[in-house]
Amino acid sequence: DQNLRLLVVEDNAMNQKLAVAVLNRMGYESVVAENGEQALDLLTRHAFDAVLMDIQMPVMDGYETTRRIRKDLRSNVPIVAMTAHALVGERDKCLSVGMNDFVAKPFQFDELRRVLRKHLGMAAGALPTEGPVAPVPKATAFSLDYLRSITGDDPESIAELLDAFLAQTPGQLTALRQALAAADKPALGKAAHAMKASVQMLGLQTATALLVQIQRDSARDDTDAGQLTSLVGEVSEKIEQELPGIREAWQE
Numbered sequence: 052d053q054n055l056r057l058l059v060v061e062d063n064a065m066n067q068k069l070a071v072a073v074l075n076r077m078g079y080e081s082v083v084a085e086n087g088e089q090a091l092d093l094l095t096r097h098a099f100d101a102v103l104m105d106i107q108m109p110v111m112d113g114y115e116t117t118r119r120i121r122k123d124l125r126s127n128v129p130i131v132a133m134t135a136h137a138l139v140g141e142r143d144k145c146l147s148v149g150m151n152d153f154v155a156k157p158f159q160f161d162e163l164r165r166v167l168r169k170h171l172g173m174a175a176g177a178l179p180t181e182g183p184v185a186p187v188p189k190a191t192a193f194s195l196d197y198l199r200s201i202t203g204d205d206p207e208s209i210a211e212l213l214d215a216f217l218a219q220t221p222g223q224l225t226a227l228r229q230a231l232a233a234a235d236k237p238a239l240g241k242a243a244h245a246m247k248a249s250v251q252m253l254g255l256q257t258a259t260a261l262l263v264q265i266q267r268d269s270a271r272d273d274t275d276a277g278q279l280t281s282l283v284g285e286v287s288e289k290i291e292q293e294l295p296g297i298r299e300a301w302q303e
Contacts, residue, residue, distance in 0.1 A: 055171060056080040056098070060090040060116065061105040061133065065215035065249045066156065070103055070133075072208035073201055077164055087111025091119055099128055101170055104150065106134040106141075107244060114148045121149040129170035133158065135248040156248040160201050193293045194254030195300060213301035216249055220294065224287050227265075231283045234276065239283075240269035246290075255293060261286040 057079050059070045067083050074081040082099070084090040086108045094102075102120070106113040113132060120126050132145040135156045142153045152166050195209065202208040223246045230238035243265040251259045265282050268274040 054080070055100040056082065057167075058082055058084060058090060058093060058099040058102045060084045060087065060102060060108070060113065062086055062108045063105075063245065063249065064219055065212055065252070066105070066133075068208075068211050068215050069157070069201065069252070072205065072211070073158075073160060073163065074103075076160075076203050076205070077167070079167075087113070087116030087119070090116055091124065094120060094124055094126060094128070101129040101131065101167060104130050104132050106132060106145075107241070113150075114144070117145075117148045117150050131166055131170065135244060135251075157197060157201075157252045192254075193297055193300075197252050197254060210301060212252070213297060216253065217294070217298055217301060219249070220246070220290065224290065227283055228287065231279060236269040236274075236279075239279065240266050243269065250290065253293070253297065255290065258286050258289040258293075261289065 055078075057074055059067060059074070059081050061067050061070060061083065062085050067085075071081050071083065079100075082093060082097070084093055088110050090102070090104075091111075093099075104113045104117060108116075111119075113134075117130055120128065120130065129152075130150045132150045132153045133156050134141060134145075134153070145153050151170050154163050154166055198209050198212055202212075223242065227239065227242040227246070230236075230242050243262045247259060247262045247266070250262060261282055265279065265286065268279060268282065
């Protein structure tokens, strides 16, 4: 596995840090591009063994970036989609634009390794399995189980991921409220989508379910504005009441 270099195309700071930490644990080097344009520039100038591609990004999304890699760069580099979308047809769309495979965020260590090894031409069974998936955390409070499991219980990686969560979450909650205040349903859906993976990584199940509901309801024409107001208020409260405890865990 050594000396293989992967390009991570992802705009969310916490997801970037998670991907880098996990790839490092697998023995891969990685380089981060924050959007599709940066990715195309890096792929023009450097050789990579595979690409992990987020779908929803500003500047240029994962679909368009993949089309350009295949058409303009004429590159056959393996591209694996990373998405928090669990929509029907998502996988087919990823494959139709030229991606090779798909992992759902937040990804599981074994699943990501299996997919990468498949496309890097390695035997999937060559490394020992990681053991059972972390138990499902309580719905009432945050849990570090997923972060411990995915990073191999590396304190430095966990601290970096918590730092990223604490840095980005207040701004994301503000974006959610601003979209609601502006009655901008597409922006509200995007804001909920942007938060979902990181909130799920910290085991905040109720908040994750509320964000999924906001995403669904904001995509519908007949959703009552009062319902969205109630959902945004509830998810904000759920997340904000966990922040002091998360900050405490980070300081430890």
